Amino acid sequence: MTHVVTESCIRCKYTDCVDVCPVDCFREGPNFLTIDPDECIDCAVCIPECPVSAIYAEEDLPKDQVHMTALNAELARLPSWKSITKRKDPLPDAEEWKDRTGKLPELLR
Ligand code: SF4
Ligand code: SF4
Numbered sequence: 001m002t003h004v005v006t007e008s009c010i011r012c013k014y015t016d017c018v019d020v021c022p023v024d025c026f027r028e029g030p031n032f033l034t035i036d037p038d039e040c041i042d043c044a045v046c047i048p049e050c051p052v053s054a055i056y057a058e059e060d061l062p063k064d065q066v067h068m069t070a071l072n073a074e075l076a077r078l079p080s081w082k083s084i085t086k087r088k089d090p091l092p093d094a095e096e097w098k099d100r101t102g103k104l105p106e107l108l109r
Contacts, residue, residue, distance in 0.1 A: 001058050002037035003046065004072050006065040008054035009033055010106050011097035014090045016038035017046040017055060027076045028084040031091060036076035037069075052098050078109065082095075 005017075010032050017033065018026045026040035033057075047055045056062070058069055075081055097103065 001042055002040045002069070002072070003035050003042060003044065004058050004061060004065075004069050005032070005034055006054050006056060006061070006068045007101070007103045008052040008098070009050070011100075012052055012090055012094040014051050014094060015084065015087045016049040016051060018084050019087045020045045020049050022095075024083055024085045026084050027078075027081040029075060029078070029081050032075070032107055033084065034072040034075040034081065035075045038076075042088055054074035075109070080109075 013028075013031060015033065018024075022043060022045070023027055023039050023041055025036045027034050027036055041076075042057065044057065047053075047057075056065070060067065097106075
């Protein structure tokens with residue numbers, strides 16, 4: 001199993017989650033964070049940290065977010081997606097995007 005970042009994170013990237021991960025398994029892209037499934041130890045401490053409730057255990061994913069498991073794994077392998085371990089400012093228009101759905105077309109690699 002792993003934990004998975006879902007579409008709610010796209011264009012927000014609040015990064016509260018990375019501060020608490022004991023194994024530093026978050027990877028950062030231009031406007032989304034992903035979890036490396038090979039490193040996640042399923043401790044679940046990141047789940048309550050996310051202000052937009054973007055993180056789920058793989059087995060608890062809403063049906064419309066199941067595709068994000070494979071996408072997290074794929075993005076975590078991209079060489080340009082580096083490890084992020086310290087919280088930083090969210091994207092400037094994060095507030096505007098945080099409650100929107102269907103953000104997958106907005107994802108930048
Ligand atoms: S706290 Fe939530 S919105 Fe922020 S980077 Fe982590 S998963 Fe994305
Ligand atoms: S479940 Fe634990 S190990 Fe996995 S990403 Fe969240 S904080 Fe990191």
